[in-house]
Amino acid sequence: IADRAFLDEETLESLEEGLIAADLGVETSQELVESVRKEAKRFEGGDLSRLRDHLADRVAVLLLDAPQPPARPAGRLVTLLVGVNGVGKTTSAAKLAAWHQRHGDRVLLAAGDTFRAAATEQLELWADRLDIDVVKQKAGADPAAVVYDALQAGAARSADHVIVDTAGRLHNRQGLMAELAKIKRVIERTAAGWKKRTLLVLDATTGQNAISQAREFTRHVAVDGILLAKVDGTAKGGVTVAIARELRIPVMFLGVGEGAEDLVEFRPREFAEALVG
Amino acid sequence: GLQDRLQGVFKRLKGEGRVSEEALQAALREIRLALLEADVNFRVVKSFVARVRERSIGSDVLESLTAAQQVVKIVKDELVGILGEPGGDLRLTGHPSVVLLCGLQGSGKTTTAGKLAKKLRESGRQPLLVAADLQRAAAVEQLRQVGAGVGVPVLGPDDGETAVDLATRVSREARERGYDVVVFDTAGRLHIDEALMDEIAVLAKSLDPTEFLFVADAMTGQDAVKSAGAFGKLLPLTGVILTKLDGDSRGGAALSIRSVAEVPIRFVGVGEKPDDLEVFDPERMASRILG
Ligand SMILES: Nc1nc2c(ncn2[C@@H]2O[C@H](COP(=O)(O)OP(=O)(O)OP(=O)(O)O)[C@@H](O)[C@H]2O)c(=O)[nH]1
Numbered sequence: 001i002a003d004r005a006f007l008d009e010e011t012l013e014s015l016e017e018g019l020i021a022a023d024l025g026v027e028t029s030q031e032l033v034e035s036v037r038k039e040a041k042r043f044e045g046g047d048l049s050r051l052r053d054h055l056a057d058r059v060a061v062l063l064l065d066a067p068q069p070p071a072r073p074a075g076r077l078v079t080l081l082v083g084v085n086g087v088g089k090t091t092s093a094a095k096l097a098a099w100h101q102r103h104g105d106r107v108l109l110a111a112g113d114t115f116r117a118a119a120t121e122q123l124e125l126w127a128d129r130l131d132i133d134v135v136k137q138k139a140g141a142d143p144a145a146v147v148y149d150a151l152q153a154g155a156a157r158s159a160d161h162v163i164v165d166t167a168g169r170l171h172n173r174q175g176l177m178a179e180l181a182k183i184k185r186v187i188e189r190t191a192a193g194w195k196k197r198t199l200l201v202l203d204a205t206t207g208q209n210a211i212s213q214a215r216e217f218t219r220h221v222a223v224d225g226i227l228l229a230k231v232d233g234t235a236k237g238g239v240t241v242a243i244a245r246e247l248r249i250p251v252m253f254l255g256v257g258e259g260a261e262d263l264v265e266f267r268p269r270e271f272a273e274a275l276v277g
Numbered sequence: 278g279l280q281d282r283l284q285g286v287f288k289r290l291k292g293e294g295r296v297s298e299e300a301l302q303a304a305l306r307e308i309r310l311a312l313l314e315a316d317v318n319f320r321v322v323k324s325f326v327a328r329v330r331e332r333s334i335g336s337d338v339l340e341s342l343t344a345a346q347q348v349v350k351i352v353k354d355e356l357v358g359i360l361g362e363p364g365g366d367l368r369l370t371g372h373p374s375v376v377l378l379c380g381l382q383g384s385g386k387t388t389t390a391g392k393l394a395k396k397l398r399e400s401g402r403q404p405l406l407v408a409a410d411l412q413r414a415a416a417v418e419q420l421r422q423v424g425a426g427v428g429v430p431v432l433g434p435d436d437g438e439t440a441v442d443l444a445t446r447v448s449r450e451a452r453e454r455g456y457d458v459v460v461f462d463t464a465g466r467l468h469i470d471e472a473l474m475d476e477i478a479v480l481a482k483s484l485d486p487t488e489f490l491f492v493a494d495a496m497t498g499q500d501a502v503k504s505a506g507a508f509g510k511l512l513p514l515t516g517v518i519l520t521k522l523d524g525d526s527r528g529g530a531a532l533s534i535r536s537v538a539e540v541p542i543r544f545v546g547v548g549e550k551p552d553d554l555e556v557f558d559p560e561r562m563a564s565r566i567l568g
């Protein structure tokens with residue numbers, strides 16, 4: 001919006017378009033621009049970067065509507081990674097394992113995708129590179145059984161953290177969602193004394209369908225946080241603002257590349273600034 | 278759906294017989310909203326709505342008692358017009374013909390390679406799958422298993438071979454061994470990764486594919502114009518395959534991609550199994566986008 005320093009309709013419209021372009025969605029974008037319009041007088045004749053800052057503040061407020069739990073809670077932890085196909089769950093499982101390992105945790109990986117071609121091999125390769133144990137079974141095994149084994153092994157080997165990878169599944173497949181709910185029940189029964197969290201992995205390139213994904217997944221397995229992958233691309237992942245607003249689910253981590261180190265903790269203000277651009 | 282929303286608008290604002298400029302503006306806003314909610318890129322929406330406006334004003338549609346219905350028909354026709362022809366068979370000329378796949382990370386290339394190979398085998402061809410993703414953990418193994426599942430042999434890289442070396446070797450070996458189609462799977466890549474975009478451009482030069490297909494995820498949002506636009510600009514694409522249409526995303530990315538990549542959508546992925554590939558149907562896609 002160049003160097004225009006006053007809030008005419010055209011400036012407000014291009015502000016809204018900028019937010020829509022970042023995948024915040026029409027409703028959230030309109031709401032944000034309305035909140036800026038109300039304060040229009042404050043910015044008349046001022047410089048545009050102040051307006052951008054103000055907008056970033058308002059985006060951050062929406063994100064903080066979903067309070068962030070600690071990235072590394074104290075005590076023993078089980079993390080369940082869920083999400084639709086191809087978003088980055090397996091790679092994120094490896095990155096999360098590496099991240100916790102760097103923080104001194106003893107990590108165990110569970111190869112809970114027993115369905116897709118070479119899913120277990122993929123996780124095994126990562127585990128090997130990171131020198132982390134992985135619990136697996138033959139292809140076609142019941143994923144709940146793998147998870148059960150992994151939790152038993154985790155307890156026996158004094159692991160601090162068990163990270164469970166699962167098969168990609170579309171949220172409109174009832175049978176697959178039921179399978180996931182069963183995996184979660186196994187975790188709750190078997191890891192009774194452990195802290196537990198379910199992270200929904202979302203692809204930053206995904207549009208408004210991410211809201212539908214978050215809604216459905218949390219309905220079946222109560223999602224505690226989002227791991228937003230592929231933020232190193234050009235997509236900004238603004239749909240997470242709408243998700244924070246509507247479902248109060250916070251983003252906890254960002255995937256910023258394909259390597260084991262490419263995982264960072266979510267910083268709402270920083271993210272908001274990147275969205276507003 | 279959209280028709281009900283437009284009925285509401287026209288009922289409220291139609292006045293005595295003629296649809297006012299105000300009603301038309303309100304209707305166009307509803308159309309814009311519907312398309313943005315469906316993830317069509319906002320610039321594509323802008324020019325689309327402008328065209329719908331032209332057509333609505335230019336006709337006597339707005340005077341009609343069924344104005345809402347007629348405007349929806351204009352919108353649908355315009356959508357189908359942009360989405361293009363129904364997909365058809367793969368173009369296979371060359372000995373062997375090469376079908377090269379490309380796309381962003383996780384879009385469904387490896388799975389789609391298996392689907393295409395199965396389709397080719399069932400149509401009487403001798404396909405060969407080539408595992409040219411040397412980057413992703415267990416990518417070659419994944420394609421080997423996919424190939425085994427559809428009864429199509431898979432050629433993988435030798436130790437130390439680059440994707441381009443492999444391409445050179447494949448063209449020769451495929452011919453020698455009597456394969457008449459080669460389906461080339463490649464690593465997922467970002468359109469902003471210059472080195473990897475160069476790599477696949479070089480690969481395409483060496484293989485001279487008769488089909489160079491961009492495999493894209495149907496749930497992609499506003500970014501679809503950036504990625505598809507870059508791939509279309511930098512590479513000699515011949516078509517697009519849209520995957521994961523068995524989900525519930527509205528699929529507005531189809532319109533964005535078709536608008537910027539300027540190549541037709543040929544097939545759609547509708548599941549994880551080797552049979553889950555359908556020929557692209559623009560009418561069905563238009564209805565889906567409109568919700
Ligand atoms: N650029 C980039 N690529 C990523 C990121 N995270 C994952 N990927 C890539 O995305 C692709 C898919 O990743 P996976 O980890 O296999 O995704 P998944 O969700 O486990 O896939 P399914 O198990 O098949 O559902 C791979 O090529 C990864 O390297 C990221 O943060 N940035």
Ligand SMILES: Nc1nc2c(ncn2[C@@H]2O[C@H](COP(=O)(O)OP(=O)(O)OP(=O)(O)O)[C@@H](O)[C@H]2O)c(=O)[nH]1
Nearest residue numbers: 085086382383384385386387388465521546547548
């Ligand atoms: N439901 C559904 N899943 C699909 C479809 N196409 C692919 N998948 C799934 O999407 C995930 C990613 O597919 P891949 O074939 O590994 O994707 P890719 O593009 O090769 O990934 P990279 O090589 O890492 O870039 C897998 O879980 C596939 O089973 C589809 O049409 N529908």
Ligand SMILES: [Mg+2]
Nearest residue numbers: 089090113119
């Ligand atoms: Mg996986």
Ligand SMILES: [Mg+2]
Nearest residue numbers: 386387410416
């Ligand atoms: Mg692949």
